[in-house]
Amino acid sequence: MGGKRKSQTTSPRTIQRVEVDFSAPHSSFVPKKLPAAYSFSQLSLFERCPRKYWIEYVAKIKTLQTRPLILGSAIHHGVEDGLKHLIAAQPTEVDTKKWIESADTQSPPGDCVKDYQKGLQSFSEWLPTLWEDRASEPEIATEWSFGLNRQWHSVGWTGDRLHKPPGIMLRGSIDLMAIHHFEAFAYVWDLKTGRNPYEVFPSPGIPHRQLAVYAWALFCFHPHLDTVATSFFNLMVNGEPEEGAIFDLERAMEYGRNWVEKLVRDIESRDPTKIDEWEPAENRYCGYCSFKEGCPIGKKIQRKKFVPKRWNRKDQAITDEAVKATLERLNDDMVDD
Numbered sequence: 001m002g003g004k005r006k007s008q009t010t011s012p013r014t015i016q017r018v019e020v021d022f023s024a025p026h027s028s029f030v031p032k033k034l035p036a037a038y039s040f041s042q043l044s045l046f047e048r049c050p051r052k053y054w055i056e057y058v059a060k061i062k063t064l065q066t067r068p069l070i071l072g073s074a075i076h077h078g079v080e081d082g083l084k085h086l087i088a089a090q091p092t093e094v095d096t097k098k099w100i101e102s103a104d105t106q107s108p109p110g111d112c113v114k115d116y117q118k119g120l121q122s123f124s125e126w127l128p129t130l131w132e133d134r135a136s137e138p139e140i141a142t143e144w145s146f147g148l149n150r151q152w153h154s155v156g157w158t159g160d161r162l163h164k165p166p167g168i169m170l171r172g173s174i175d176l177m178a179i180h181h182f183e184a185f186a187y188v189w190d191l192k193t194g195r196n197p198y199e200v201f202p203s204p205g206i207p208h209r210q211l212a213v214y215a216w217a218l219f220c221f222h223p224h225l226d227t228v229a230t231s232f233f234n235l236m237v238n239g240e241p242e243e244g245a246i247f248d249l250e251r252a253m254e255y256g257r258n259w260v261e262k263l264v265r266d267i268e269s270r271d272p273t274k275i276d277e278w279e280p281a282e283n284r285y286c287g288y289c290s291f292k293e294g295c296p297i298g299k300k301i302q303r304k305k306f307v308p309k310r311w312n313r314k315d316q317a318i319t320d321e322a323v324k325a326t327l328e329r330l331n332d333d334m335v336d337d
């Protein structure tokens, strides 16, 4: 058994200090196999820290539901619902106001509601701009799920985690896109809900890999396209999308396809049953890592008492509850094993 058990009566703060020894050789966390399919977020995590990737996607220990994750998921849910409604009808200012008013403000936890509504508001104000483009009758889709096999052919992924099509290698879901088939042109937007904006070009001249992967996926599905314009919509920061990155097929292959293939090769060259082959790599998210107590790098950061500046007491309360729930589940799993 690889983990120390917690007492049944400990408080959330005490529970937060429970250690799980992921390096124990005969731990119940020893995984059986690599994931059947990869996504952008999986690959990006592997690139940042192979150890955390192993814990989450090979050993399948769930990460904690922190405030940004809860808020992001609530806003995506609200935007998706609203967008489906608006695509089915002609959008007007009145429609978008009704949508905001009727949005389920109970979905996010109490102190997230304001941020949630702010995200919906900025999106709804921009949305009619997209609709005006319907003069050229683009195909508009939201939460468009795609699945591609190793030959980069479609395998019909619908987003249902329980029913992965055979042969699927890369899966993903595009928040919003508009394809102008006759002009051989498409727009892709990824909605972001953090307070720190995502940059379309994190390094000079190098587009964000997520946008490149999505552009590549669109070229695979629609070979008649000449150009795919991509962008982030930082809902909490700006009232409209960022200036975008433009891809032709060659550029999407260079920054999207090649990146995916390189990381998949690296992952599949490692033994999933040997944690030592998945090294921890310090990165700017270590302070937020749910597993830092079981990681040599994370433990050092823990001692510095890293606390994200923007978190207030309420945020901490949410996080403590999430910590408690997750560790209880984790310990239940250990008992089951």
Ligand code: SF4
Pocket: 049, 051, 052, 280, 281, 282, 283, 285, 286, 287, 289, 290, 291, 292, 295, 296, 297, 298, 299
């Ligand atoms: S604390 Fe940092 S180095 Fe350690 S597993 Fe987490 S992300 Fe990786």
